[in-house]
Amino acid sequence: MTALSYLIAGMVVWGLIGWLVDRWLATGGVATGVGVVLGAAGGVYLIVRRLGA
Amino acid sequence: MNGQPSILAAEFPPSIQDFFPASIAPWGGDNPWFTKITLMLWIAVALIIIFFLVAYRNPQMVPTKRQWMAESIYGFGRNAIAKEMIGSEGVRFAPYLATLFCFIFVMNLFAILPFFQISPNSHFAYPAMLAVISYVLFNYVGIKKHGLVKYLKNSMVPPAPWYILPLLVPIEFASTFLIRPFSLSVRLFANMFAGHMLLLVFTLGGFALINANGLLAPISVLSWVLTVALTFLEVLVVLLQAYVFTVLTASYVQGALADEH
Numbered sequence: 478m479t480a481l482s483y484l485i486a487g488m489v490v491w492g493l494i495g496w497l498v499d500r501w502l503a504t505g506g507v508a509t510g511v512g513v514v515l516g517a518a519g520g521v522y523l524i525v526r527r528l529g530a
Numbered sequence: 531m532n533g534q535p536s537i538l539a540a541e542f543p544p545s546i547q548d549f550f551p552a553s554i555a556p557w558g559g560d561n562p563w564f565t566k567i568t569l570m571l572w573i574a575v576a577l578i579i580i581f582f583l584v585a586y587r588n589p590q591m592v593p594t595k596r597q598w599m600a601e602s603i604y605g606f607g608r609n610a611i612a613k614e615m616i617g618s619e620g621v622r623f624a625p626y627l628a629t630l631f632c633f634i635f636v637m638n639l640f641a642i643l644p645f646f647q648i649s650p651n652s653h654f655a656y657p658a659m660l661a662v663i664s665y666v667l668f669n670y671v672g673i674k675k676h677g678l679v680k681y682l683k684n685s686m687v688p689p690a691p692w693y694i695l696p697l698l699v700p701i702e703f704a705s706t707f708l709i710r711p712f713s714l715s716v717r718l719f720a721n722m723f724a725g726h727m728l729l730l731v732f733t734l735g736g737f738a739l740i741n742a743n744g745l746l747a748p749i750s751v752l753s754w755v756l757t758v759a760l761t762f763l764e765v766l767v768v769l770l771q772a773y774v775f776t777v778l779t780a781s782y783v784q785g786a787l788a789d790e791h
Contacts, residue, residue: 479705479781482713486705494700519697526688 480524487520488513542738544730549652549723567650574636574650578629604628607776615780616787623783626667627776634660634718635772641725642764649768652722654715657775661715664779669707672786685786706785714778721771725764732757 495512499505555564585600593601607628612620637656641649650656672681686702687695736750736757 482705482709483701486709487701489709490700490704491697515697516701519694519701522690522694523688523698523701526690 480528483523483527484517484520487516487518487523489516491516491519542734544727544734548730549648549726551648566646566648567653570637570640570646570648570650571656574633574640577636578632603632607631611773611776611780615777616784619787620780620784623780627780630660630664630779631772631776634775635769638722638768638772641722641729641768642761647729648726649722651718652726654719657715657718657722660718660775661711664714664782665711668779668782668786671783675787681786684788710782714775718771718775721767725760725767728760729757729764732760 491512492509493512495508495510495515498508498512502508551566553559553561553565554569555561582600585596589597604624608621608624611631612624612627616623634651637651638649640646641652669681672685675681676684685706686699688698688702690698732753736753739746739750739753
C-alpha cells in the first residue's frame with residue numbers, strides 16, 4: 478500500500494511539475510514525460526530506501 | 531417495456547439516482563438531512579452505543595456471552611490492530627481504533643442487510659469525514675510527540691544523499707499529506723459504491739431480461755443466483771474494508787510516532 482502510494486505520488490507530483498513547466502515554456506509535453514519518469518524513479522528509490530532491506 | 535406487463539418498475543440500468551433515496555422527513559418536503567442514509571447513520575451509532583453499554587452494564591469476572599462478545603471486539607481492536615501495528619504505546623489508541631472498526635463495520639453491513647441494502651459509506655461524505663478524523667489524529671500525534679519541525683523532517687526528509695532530496699521531498703510530502711487521506715477515503719467509498727452498484731445491476735438486470743423476452747428467463751435466474759453469490763462476496767468486502775481502514779489508520783499513527791525512518 479505504501480509502495481503503491483509512493484509510486485503514484487512520485488509520478489503525479491513530478492508529472493504535475495513537468496506539466497507546469499510545459500505550459501510555461503510551451504515545450505508541448507516533453508517536460509511532462511520527463512517529470513513522470515523522474516517521479517517514478519524517485520518513487521522506486523523511496524520504496525527501496527524506506528521499505529527495502 | 532413495449533407494453534408487456536412489467537414485473538418491477540425500477541428502470542435499468544441503475545444510475546447515480548439510486549444512491550439518493552427520497553427524504554423521509556415527517557413534515558414532508560425535500561430535506562436531504564432526513565433520508566434513509568442518515569437514518570442508517572443514527573441507527574448505526576445507536577446500535578454501537580447501546581450494545582457496548584448493555585454488554586458492560588454489569589461486568590462479571592467470568593464474562594457473560596454478551597460481555598464476551600464486546601470484549602472480543604474490543605480485544606481485536608486493541609491486540610490485533612493497535613498493539614500489532616503501533617506497539618505497546620499503541621494501547622492508548624485502542625479505543626479510537628476499536629470504535630472506528632465497529633462504526634465502519636456496522637455502516638458497511640447495511641449494504642447487505644435486508645430492507646436497508648445500501649451502505650451510508652457509499653456516499654463519499656462519510657468515508658471522507660472518517661479519513662479527515664484519522665488524518666488530524668496522526669498529524670496531531672506526530673506533532674505532539676516530535677514538535678512541528680522535527681515531525682515534518684521525519685515524515686518528509688528520507689535518508690538519502692542531499693542531491694536526490696529535491697526530487698524526493700515533494701514525493702514524500704504528496705504521499706504523506708495529500709494522497710493518504712484521499713486514498714483512505716476513496717478506498718472505502720469506492721468499495722461500498724461498487725458493491726451496491728453490482729448488486730443493483732445483477733438484480734435489476736434479471737428483471738430487465740425477463741421483461742424483454744420470456745425466453746431469457748433462465749438467464750435472469752442465473753443473474754439472480756449471481757446476486758446471491760455477490761452478496762456473500764459483499765460480506766467479505768464489508769469486513770475487509772472496515773479492517774483495512776482501521777489498520778491503515780493505525781499504521782499512519784505508527785509512522786507519525788516513529789523516531790527515525
